[in-house]
Amino acid sequence: MNDIKIRIENLTYSYGDKVALRDVTMDIPANAITVVFGPAGGGKTTLLRLINRLNDLIEGTRMSGRVLLDGKDIYAPGTDVIDLRRRVGMVFALPLPLPGTIRENVEYGPRLAGIRDPARLEEIVVRSLTQAALWDEVKDRLDTPASALSGGQQQRLCLARSLALEPEVLLLDEPTSGLDPISTGRIEETLFELKQRYTIVLVPHSIQQAARVADYAAFFLMGELVEWQPGDLLFTNPRDRRTEDYITGRFG
């Protein structure tokens, strides 16, 4: 097993009275794709948003337990949240390019971090778009509006936007949910490349996708982590009856 990048310990989280995660404990190994899957409302998105503290601004929530990144509690007082979010990037379900050109979108993160040197920014744009497998398609129109790209291209642009910060961890929340099979395939290929360098946590948009890309898989049901183990084991030989029912299509 790879090194542990993220460790989640007894994590319980609720929005008001509604419990979203119930005593979740799991490890996320480095340089691998960990798939977090299960029926809607299972707490997958909440889990992702807790790993880079995007839920901080939501009022009326309660949390107990710990989330450790490289062994350090990211909810400990004095944690630099901005630095954390630079280390833990996120791609959302809907491709959401920011207003502006393709280039500006990729430059957003580095610019927010204070990078102004044009040569450095140019280098980041080329590298990020290449890593996101988008460079060849957009290299001649970097200064055109990002909104003119197709859905699949926009999603890879969002991926490039996150990669521009060279994060250590990439959180992907159903990044292919709105995309056609070809675009989906391209993104999955990209993820295989990226896991050499990044730790990836993916909420897949189908069980098939989960099975295709998972090095490790965690099955969530109504806020509870039913089981987690290496993907080839979980999808061929699930330990829990509920997991088996879900992946064989008996419910979901």
Add this chain to the structure above:
Amino acid sequence: MNRRYLVQRVGFALLGLAALLVVVPILLVVGTIIARGAAAVNWEFLTAMPRDGMKAGGILPAIVGTLLLTLGTALAAIPVGVGGAIYLAEYARDTWLTRLIRLAIINLAGIPSVVYGLFGLGLFVLFLQFGTSILAGSLTLAIMTLPVIISTAEEALRAVPTEFRTVILSLGGTRWQAVRYVVLPQAMPGIITGVILGLLRAAGETAPILFTVAAFYLPRLPRSPFDPTMALPYHLYVISTQVPGMPEEIKYGTALVLLALVLSMNVVATLIRSYYRRRREW
């Protein structure tokens, strides 16, 4: 003919009539003012001082006064109004304090303008000793304008999808950076609309400037923010009711200039707004 079609036709006719009724008074007002006032408006009217007890000469000090008052109002009301709106839309949590602020805004909007005038007289002219001055008048108008600016700007900010803010945060940006680089530019058309609506109202008001800045007859241009000045709405009021034997076309000419000023500000606002809207991409 089918009965339901008949009902529909009658319905549309009535609705159309209602829509037409909105247009008629505007056309009548504008038409009358142009017809009776256009003859009075010439170069001298726009650029000269009033003479002969305002029965001759021009209305330059009133035009300049109204422009200065609008500028002063903008300078005071825009930073406070837009700043307050950003706070309410982006930062404020739902506490008793924010609820109090919202209540205050709603109530400010409901206060009659003459009360603002008296308030301005008490606070700015007398207590703070600004005297009857452009400064006092601008501040009074600014307070009257604030609720319009704050509520429209807040609405415009809230209309920007939350996801943009989330994306900026996820890229290691602060909330302020999200506001500064994404939310504010996206909300700009709506904010500008609110600002212009507020300023237009301020430019045409008489009561708030009555006690705080307006001079009955002052045939010279103001030299400092502490000078009083003539202003178009008040001048119109004065020559229409306080000066016997005032030639009709001067009254209508003054009204025409005020109307043209306000409408041209409106046009400028529309241009700015459509410029920003074209750059928006969602």
